[in-house]
Amino acid sequence: MKRENRTIHVSLVVVGGGPAGLAAAIRCREQGIEDLLILERGPRLGGILRQCVHSGFGVHKFNEELTGPEYADRYIDRVRELGIPYRCDTMVTDISADHVVTCVSEEHGLTRIKAGAVILAMGCRERSRGAVRIPGTRPAGVYTAGTAQLFVNLKGYMPGKRVVVLGSGDIGLIMARRMRLEGAEVKAVLELMPYSGGLKRNIVQCLEDFDIPLLLSHTVTEIHGENRLTGVTIARVDENLRPIEETKEFIDCDTLLLSVGLIPENELARAAGVELDPVTGGAVVDEHRETSVGGIFSCGNVLHVHDLVDYVSEEAEIAGESAALYLKGELPRRQTVAARAGNGVRYVVPQRISGGGEELRLFFRPDQVCRGAMISVSSGGELLRVRNRRIVTPGEMESIVLKEEELRRVHGDITIEVGLKS
Amino acid sequence: MKETRQITCIRCPMGCLLTVELTDGAVTKVEGNLCRRGEEYAKMECVHPTRMLTTTVRVSNGAPLPVRSREPLPKDAVFHCMEVLKGVVVTAPVAAGSVIVADICGTGVDMIASTSA
Numbered sequence: 001m002k003r004e005n006r007t008i009h010v011s012l013v014v015v016g017g018g019p020a021g022l023a024a025a026i027r028c029r030e031q032g033i034e035d036l037l038i039l040e041r042g043p044r045l046g047g048i049l050r051q052c053v054h055s056g057f058g059v060h061k062f063n064e065e066l067t068g069p070e071y072a073d074r075y076i077d078r079v080r081e082l083g084i085p086y087r088c089d090t091m092v093t094d095i096s097a098d099h100v101v102t103c104v105s106e107e108h109g110l111t112r113i114k115a116g117a118v119i120l121a122m123g124c125r126e127r128s129r130g131a132v133r134i135p136g137t138r139p140a141g142v143y144t145a146g147t148a149q150l151f152v153n154l155k156g157y158m159p160g161k162r163v164v165v166l167g168s169g170d171i172g173l174i175m176a177r178r179m180r181l182e183g184a185e186v187k188a189v190l191e192l193m194p195y196s197g198g199l200k201r202n203i204v205q206c207l208e209d210f211d212i213p214l215l216l217s218h219t220v221t222e223i224h225g226e227n228r229l230t231g232v233t234i235a236r237v238d239e240n241l242r243p244i245e246e247t248k249e250f251i252d253c254d255t256l257l258l259s260v261g262l263i264p265e266n267e268l269a270r271a272a273g274v275e276l277d278p279v280t281g282g283a284v285v286d287e288h289r290e291t292s293v294g295g296i297f298s299c300g301n302v303l304h305v306h307d308l309v310d311y312v313s314e315e316a317e318i319a320g321e322s323a324a325l326y327l328k329g330e331l332p333r334r335q336t337v338a339a340r341a342g343n344g345v346r347y348v349v350p351q352r353i354s355g356g357g358e359e360l361r362l363f364f365r366p367d368q369v370c371r372g373a374m375i376s377v378s379s380g381g382e383l384l385r386v387r388n389r390r391i392v393t394p395g396e397m398e399s400i401v402l403k404e405e406e407l408r409r410v411h412g413d414i415t416i417e418v419g420l421k422s
Numbered sequence: 423m424k425e426t427r428q429i430t431c432i433r434c435p436m437g438c439l440l441t442v443e444l445t446d447g448a449v450t451k452v453e454g455n456l457c458r459r460g461e462e463y464a465k466m467e468c469v470h471p472t473r474m475l476t477t478t479v480r481v482s483n484g485a486p487l488p489v490r491s492r493e494p495l496p497k498d499a500v501f502h503c504m505e506v507l508k509g510v511v512v513t514a515p516v517a518a519g520s521v522i523v524a525d526i527c528g529t530g531v532d533m534i535a536s537t538s539a
C-alpha cells in the first residue's frame with residue numbers, strides 16, 4: 001500500500017463529513033482556526049442527508065422546509081466558500097488519545113495525522129436483523145430501511161414490490177411512503193410498542209395518506225423463504241412484549257424493511273480511550289462537547305441519536321467553537337458535576353456540566369409518552385427550574401435551558417425528571 | 423349537504439383527533455382541537471389538502487437526481503405527478519434549483535432539482 005511518508009500536522013481533524021462534521025468545521029474556522037481537515041469515508045460530503053430526499057429539514061434552523069440534499073448543500077457551499085480542506089473516500093481507522101489520526105484512502109494510501117484537537121462526527125448506523133434476533137431463514141429481501149433508502153434514492157433501483165416494514169420510527173415511515181410512491185405495495189408497518197416513535201405528521205402523510213395500516217403492539221416472529229423472502233409471520237405482543245401465539249398470521253411479501261433503531265458508531269472513540277455512556281451509546285461529554293479525553297470533542301448522531309438535523313447542527317457548532325477555544329488555550333477548566341436522568345427520563349446530554357457561563361441547554365429524552373407533563377431540574381436536592389408541557393414523547397428529544405441565575409445555584413449533581421403535572 | 427370527518431391534527435405532537443363538520447364542502451365546525459391552529463389545519467386539510475412531493479428522476483449520465491415540488495401541490499395529483507416524473511430523464515450538469523418539470527400536471531407548481539448533478 002502507498003503511504004504518505006511523513007506525518008501531517010494540522011490544528012483540527014474532523015472525522016465525518018455529515019451535517020455534524022460540516023457545521024463543526026465551519027464554526028471552528030469562523031473562530032479563526034486556519035488549518036483544519038475534514039475526513040469523510042463516502043464519495044461526497046453531506047452524510048446521510050444525501051439519501052434523505054424528502055422534505056422537513058431546517059424548519060428550526062432556517063425557518064424553511066428543505067430536503068436533505070438542500071440542507072447539506074447549504075453547509076457544503078459554506079465549506080467551499082471558506083476553503084476548508086476535506087478529503088472524501090478517506091476512512092479513519094484509528095484515533096489515539098494523543099490525537100494521532102490514522103486514515104486510509106485510494107489516493108493517499110495510509111496517512112497519519114497529528115492533530116491539535118479532534119472532533120468526532122461519524123454519525124450512527126442502523127440496527128440490523130442480528131440486533132433484533134428474528135428467527136427463520138436468511139433469504140435476500142431483508143434490508144434496513146436506510147439501506148433501502150440508499151438503493152432507491154442514490155442508486156435508482158427498487159429492492160422489491162410487496163413490502164412489510166418493521167418499526168414505525170421516522171425512517172420506517174418515510175420509507176413506507178417512498179416505496180409506495182415508486183409503485184410498491186406496502187402491506188403494513190409493524191410497531192412493537194403500543195405507540196409509534198415517529199412524528200404525527202409522518203404517520204398522517206406517510207401512512208394514512210396511502211391507507212397503509214399501522215399495527216401497534218405487533219412484531220415479526222418468523223422470516224420465510226429460501227433464496228428470496230416469500231413472507232413473514234407476524235403476531236400481536238402482550239404487555240411484556242411477548243408474541244401471543246393465537247394471533248400469529250402469515251403475510252406474503254418479498255421485502256422486509258427494518259427500522260428498529262440507530263446506534264452511534266463509536267469504535268474509534270473506544271480506541272482513543274473515550275468514556276462512553278451505556279444508555280446513549282455515545283461519548284460522555286461536558287457542555288463544551290469535550291469527551292473524557294482532553295481535546296477530543298463529539299457531536300451529532302455519534303454523540304446521541306437526534307431526530308432533527310437542526311439540533312445536530314446546533315450541537316456541532318458548540319463542538320466547533322469549543323475546539324477553537326481549546327486550540328487557543330482558552331477553554332475554561334472548571335470542576336464539573338454530573339447531569340443525570342431521573343424518573344421519566346432515559347438520558348441527558350451533556351452528562352457533565354461545569355456550571356459556569358451565561359446559560360446552558362440540557363438535552364434529554366423522555367422514556368415514555370406523558371400528557372400533561374412537568375419537567376423539573378434540581379441540583380443537590382434544590383429545585384432549579386420547572387416547566388410544563390402538554391406532551392412529551394420518546395420520539396422527540398426535549399431540552400430545557402438553565403439561566404445564569406439558576407446555574408449559580410448548582411451545587412451538586414443535576415437531575416432532570418419528567419412527571420405528571422399535579 | 424352535511425358530513426363529518428375525523429382527522430389528526432399534525433401541527434404539534436399532541437396530535438389532537440379533530441371532528442370536522444362540513445356543509446356543502448365548507449368547514450362549519452371543528453371539535454377536539456386544543457388550540458386555534460387545529461381549526462386552521464382542519465380547514466386546509468378538508469377543503470384543499472396539499473402535499474410536498476419529493477422523489478428522484480433519472481439522469482442519463484449519472485446517479486438519480488433528487489427533485490421536489492417548489493411548494494405543496496394538491497394531494498390528489500400526487501400519483502399522476504409520479505407517473506410523469508417516472509418518464510423524465512435529465513442529463514448532467516443540472517444546477518440545484520433548476521426547473522425539471524414546469525407546471526406539473528397543470529397544478530401550477532414546478533418540480534425543481536434539490537441539488538446539482
Ligand SMILES: Cc1cc2nc3c(=O)[nH]c(=O)nc-3n(C[C@H](O)[C@H](O)[C@H](O)COP(=O)(O)OP(=O)(O)OC[C@H]3O[C@@H](n4cnc5c(N)ncnc54)[C@H](O)[C@@H]3O)c2cc1C
Nearest residue numbers: 016018019020041047048091092122123146300301308309
Ligand atoms: C437512514 C437514516 C435516515 C434519516 N432520516 C432523517 C430524516 O428524515 N430527518 C432528520 O431530521 N434526520 C434523519 N436522520 C437522522 C440524521 O442522521 C441526522 O439528522 C443527521 O444526518 C446526523 O448527522 P451526522 O453528521 O451526525 O451523521 P451522518 O449524516 O450519518 O454523517 C456521518 C458521516 O461520517 C462518516 N464517517 C463515519 N465513520 C467514518 C470514518 N471512520 N472515517 C471517515 N468518515 C466516517 C460517514 O460516512 C458520514 O458521512 C436519519 C438517519 C438515518 C441513519
Ligand code: SF4
Nearest residue numbers: 431434437438457460
Ligand atoms: S389542535 Fe393545537 S394542540 Fe392539538 S395537535 Fe393541533 S396544534 Fe397541537
